[in-house]
Amino acid sequence: MAVPRCSLFCLLVIFYVSSIYGYEPTWESLDSRPIPEWYDEAKLGIFIHWGVFSVPSFASEWFWWDWKGQSTPAVVEFMAKNYPPDFTYADFAKQFTAEFFNAVEWAQMFQSSGAKYIVFVSKHHEGFTNWPSAHSFNWNSMQVGPHRDIVGELMNATRSNTDLKFGLYHSLFEWFNPLYLQDKKANFTTQNFVKFKTMPELYELVNNYEPEIVWSDGAHGPVDYWQSREFLAWLYTNSTVKDTVVTNDRWATGTLCHHGGFYTCSDRYNPGFLQKHKWENAMTIDRKSWGFRRTARLSDYLTMEEILQTFVETVSCGGNMLMNVGPPHHGHITPVYEERLRNMGKWLKVNGEGIYKSKPWTYQNDTLTKGVWYTKNNSSGSTTVYAFVFNWPGELLSLGLPLVSEVSKINLVGDSTFLDYKPRSTKGVDITIPLYSVNELPCQWLWAFKITAVEN
Structure with missing residues (x-):
């Protein structure tokens, strides 16, 4: 009124x-x-x-x-x-x-x-x-x-x-x-x-x-x-x-x-x-x-x-x-x-x-791979980082900033399959990308990778 x-x-x-x-x-x-x-x-x-x-x-x-x-x-x-x-x-x-x-x-x-x-x-x-x-x-x-x-x-x-x-x-x-x-x-x-x-x-x-x-x-x-x-x-x-x-x-x-x-x-x-x-x-x-x-x-x-x-x-x-x-x-x-x-x-x-309810992470964009931007979510008690990738990475996605461990899990948002990854020497991670068909990709234009239990 x-x-x-x-x-x-x-x-x-x-x-x-x-x-x-x-x-x-x-x-x-x-x-x-x-x-x-x-x-x-x-x-x-x-x-x-x-x-x-x-x-x-x-x-x-x-x-x-x-x-x-x-x-x-x-x-x-x-x-x-x-x-x-x-x-x-x-x-x-x-x-x-x-x-x-x-x-x-x-x-x-x-x-x-x-x-x-x-x-x-x-x-x-x-x-x-x-x-x-x-x-x-x-x-x-x-x-x-x-x-x-x-x-x-x-x-x-x-x-x-x-x-x-x-x-x-x-x-x-x-x-x-x-x-x-x-x-x-x-x-x-x-x-x-x-x-x-x-x-x-x-x-x-x-x-x-x-x-x-x-x-x-x-x-x-x-x-x-x-x-x-x-x-x-x-x-x-x-x-x-x-x-x-x-x-x-x-x-x-x-x-x-x-x-x-x-x-x-x-x-x-x-x-x-x-x-x-x-x-x-x-x-x-x-x-x-x-x-x-x-x-x-x-x-x-x-x-x-x-x-x-x-x-x-x-x-x-x-x-x-x-x-x-x-x-x-x-x-x-x-x-x-x-x-x-x-x-x-x-x-x-x-x-x-x-996106919704997210917060800026320690870093905004990646230093190793261009066209990668980050957000984070701490709602689960540990830090979950989302890496938004502007260009489809092919067989390998190399990120220079996330500090992962053996308890971390990584998946493409929209696909619950966990991906294989290998920590880089000091910081960062190499993520193995399976061969998706176009119909298997959960979305178009721009993709997000979810990385749980990030230590930084």
């Missing part, structure tokens, strides 16, 4: 009173909050970018800015050739029809991927809200376009038909909102956009839809301007999701990769080595865009091998991967995305034991 509505100034009073018993609006206090365990165990989420930008679907979700902000020649030419001179970006909203959008089908498809949470774009930088926001008059999905509460439908479908956690992305700034532009011109010494538009939207989203992930973006401006710390203190202390909600790090200029919940640091962030703080790799299946592109070629989409390699590297280094899907304006997710999602699920059904 949604908590009672309150004005921003009323909420500010609540912040400071509640801080006696909860989190204070300071980074020292907010950063002390531990990440809820469910998020670290989940490892995989699905990002969904859908909005008015899905109508032109020409360059990317930044279409409006490319057209009217920085005047990208290709976009300007596209509009000149295909639309009348008096056509505005707002006219695209009428064509955001969502006639094939079926929230239950979406939710079930996302669960089939093996993901444990979704993050849906409730509002991108264009300012169009995918819910009937009281703070976005005539620029929301109920009053124009679909005439539906997209966020509400997806929330209900997700919670009624799956066990996925439901999260929402929200852009703090809006490219062409007059209030934001006025505040920016005043060097952020005024806060009309924050007080009357974007922060009220955030409270509205949390109160009405209770997302368990609040994924903020577009935080161009100082933290005092955005009042982000006050919002997070309320979210962590007084909201209905205070015990389970997870947030990211995009709350103001300078907070990226420094403050907030999990760190995102940059789009498609994949550092390749273990991070000290929980992080997320928000990445795209389409190499060039988060939103749907009608001009995309097959070669623009990541292959399953590329997706899985990125995923394993991310998990090995302590991160989660948030894999993006960009639906067309009509709402039917295209086959190339569906194929990638369902194949991800097939792979995780076999190899999930080395």
Whole structure:
């Protein structure tokens, strides 16, 4: 049930009173909050970018800015050739029809991927809200376009038909909102956009839809301007999701990769080595865009091998991967995305034991054989290491790092047959691989070897 509505100034009073018993609006206090365990165990989420930008679907979700902000020649030419001179970006909203959008089908498809949470774009930088926001008059999905509460439908479908956690992305700034532009011109010494538009939207989203992930973006401006710390203190202390909600790090200029919940640091962030703080790799299946592109070629989409390699590297280094899907304006997710999602699920059904609830091992990737990355699981009382192999090893797999003994056991995940192995002189192991036929292999694209009772 949604908590009672309150004005921003009323909420500010609540912040400071509640801080006696909860989190204070300071980074020292907010950063002390531990990440809820469910998020670290989940490892995989699905990002969904859908909005008015899905109508032109020409360059990317930044279409409006490319057209009217920085005047990208290709976009300007596209509009000149295909639309009348008096056509505005707002006219695209009428064509955001969502006639094939079926929230239950979406939710079930996302669960089939093996993901444990979704993050849906409730509002991108264009300012169009995918819910009937009281703070976005005539620029929301109920009053124009679909005439539906997209966020509400997806929330209900997700919670009624799956066990996925439901999260929402929200852009703090809006490219062409007059209030934001006025505040920016005043060097952020005024806060009309924050007080009357974007922060009220955030409270509205949390109160009405209770997302368990609040994924903020577009935080161009100082933290005092955005009042982000006050919002997070309320979210962590007084909201209905205070015990389970997870947030990211995009709350103001300078907070990226420094403050907030999990760190995102940059789009498609994949550092390749273990991070000290929980992080997320928000990445795209389409190499060039988060939103749907009608001009995309097959070669623009990541292959399953590329997706899985990125995923394993991310998990090995302590991160989660948030894999993006960009639906067309009509709402039917295209086959190339569906194929990638369902194949991800097939792979995780076999190899999930080395992914879900796993922890980074002492080493992330092997020093002897390239294309081998590790995770570990200590649940059995001894260390079990999973070696994810990007290239099928043939008759022998030589690993330079696991320290095994005579009590260790090794098998290909998905096949219970224990493999013969020989410890190397000081550290490492040579594993004999039987001659599998293609049909005997438990999965495709990338393989995991389970090594129990590892001594390091």
